[in-house]
Amino acid sequence: MNKYLIAKHYFEIEFFNKDYLSWRFRKYKTNDDKEEFKIIVNVKTQTLSFTDLKKSNSFYKGYENGKLVQIPLGLDGEAFGKITYDGNNAYVDLFNDDITKEIIMVQYAFNHLIEECEQAFLIHGSSILYRDNGYLFTAPSGTGKSTHTNLWKELYGVSHINDDKNTILSENDKLYLYGTPFSGKHGRDNPIHAPLKAIIFLQQGKINEVSRLTPKEAFVRLITQVVQPADFDELDHWNYFVDRLILLPCFLLTCDISYDAVKIIEKELLSL
Amino acid sequence: MKLTGNYFLKKIGPDEVLVPFSDGKLDTSSLVSLNETALFIYRKLLDNKSFEEILDAIVKEYEVEEDVAKQDLLEIFENFKKLGILEDE
Numbered sequence: 152m153n154k155y156l157i158a159k160h161y162f163e164i165e166f167f168n169k170d171y172l173s174w175r176f177r178k179y180k181t182n183d184d185k186e187e188f189k190i191i192v193n194v195k196t197q198t199l200s201f202t203d204l205k206k207s208n209s210f211y212k213g214y215e216n217g218k219l220v221q222i223p224l225g226l227d228g229e230a231f232g233k234i235t236y237d238g239n240n241a242y243v244d245l246f247n248d249d250i251t252k253e254i255i256m257v258q259y260a261f262n263h264l265i266e267e268c269e270q271a272f273l274i275h276g277s278s279i280l281y282r283d284n285g286y287l288f289t290a291p292s293g294t295g296k297s298t299h300t301n302l303w304k305e306l307y308g309v310s311h312i313n314d315d316k317n318t319i320l321s322e323n324d325k326l327y328l329y330g331t332p333f334s335g336k337h338g339r340d341n342p343i344h345a346p347l348k349a350i351i352f353l354q355q356g357k358i359n360e361v362s363r364l365t366p367k368e369a370f371v372r373l374i375t376q377v378v379q380p381a382d383f384d385e386l387d388h389w390n391y392f393v394d395r396l397i398l399l400p401c402f403l404l405t406c407d408i409s410y411d412a413v414k415i416i417e418k419e420l421l422s423l
Numbered sequence: 424m425k426l427t428g429n430y431f432l433k434k435i436g437p438d439e440v441l442v443p444f445s446d447g448k449l450d451t452s453s454l455v456s457l458n459e460t461a462l463f464i465y466r467k468l469l470d471n472k473s474f475e476e477i478l479d480a481i482v483k484e485y486e487v488e489e490d491v492a493k494q495d496l497l498e499i500f501e502n503f504k505k506l507g508i509l510e511d512e
Contacts (some may be wrong), residue, residue, distance in 0.1 A: 365436060366435050366436035366438075367435045367436060367438050367440070370433075370435045371451065371454065374442075374449060374451045375451050379448065379449050380444075380449075383431070383444075386431060386444075390433070394434075397435065397436075398436075
C-alpha cells in the first residue's frame, strides 16, 4: 500500500488499478512514517440496503450495520459504487472495474475523511500559483478554464495548483487552495498550496473585458460550481465557505483564447 | 399557513435572499429577493408567529392603518404561497 501526503494529511491508499493510479498520484507519494487515513479499493457487485437514506445532488448517504455509507451517483443518476466509513478508514467498493470511477470514488473518500479534521470545501475550477498567491478560474464545464490557465503557464510559467476539483482549507479564518491529484482529464496539479486571493468567473466572448462582481453577483455564479449541501444539517458548513468566498475579490472575465485575455485580468489582480 | 421548509434565508453583503433548497438540491435559478416588508414578515414566520400576530407587529413597526397592513400581508402571503414558501397547515 502506498502512502501519500495530500492537503497536509497522510493517506495510505490501496488502489484496484494500481499501476496507473500510483503513477497518477506519484507527486504526492511520501516515505514519512506517519499513519492517518486508509482508503482501500475493491471491485465488488452487491445489493444495496440502507436506513436513513439521504440524497444530495451527487450521492446518497445512509447507514448500513451502523456504519456511514456513501453512494456516489453518475451523471445518469446510476450508483457506481459504495464507500463504507469505519473510523479513519474508507472501504471503497466499485461495482465495475473503471479507472475514472475509481478516481471519483477515492476523491469522495478523501473529501469525507479530510472534512473529519479540517474545515474543507470543494470547488470546481482551474487554479494557479502566481506571485505567491492562488487564483481560481471557474466556469461551467466546456467554457475554457484549462485553456485559459494554460495561457498563464505559457506566458509566465505559473504552476497549476489544481485543474478540476479544488480543495480549499480554512486556516485561521483564511482560505487556502491545496493541490490534490483530483484534477480532471489533463492531470494538471501539484503538491503545493497558496492563499486564495481572488476568484475569476470566465465566460466566452469576442472582446476581452473584465468587471468586478458584487457579492450577490458572485453568489449566483459560485453556487453552481461548489459542492452542494446534502441536507439542512450541512448548511452551516456550506454557508461558512460560501460567505467567505463571495467576500473575496471576484471578477467576471469575458474573453477569447489569447494572451491579451490573460493580461487584462492580470492587471486587475496585481492591483489588489 | 406555515413555512414549507423548502427555502433558507441567506445574507449576501447588504442583501438577503431566499434560496430554494429541497431534496438535497439547491435551485440556483430562482433565488427570491425580499423587500423590507417581506423580509420582516418572513422573519416573523420563522418565529412561528400567526397571521394575526404578524399583522399586529406590522401595524406597530410601520405605524400604518390595520386595513392597509392587512392588505399588504395578504398579498405577500399569496406571493409566498405561489413561490412554495408557505403552505396550508
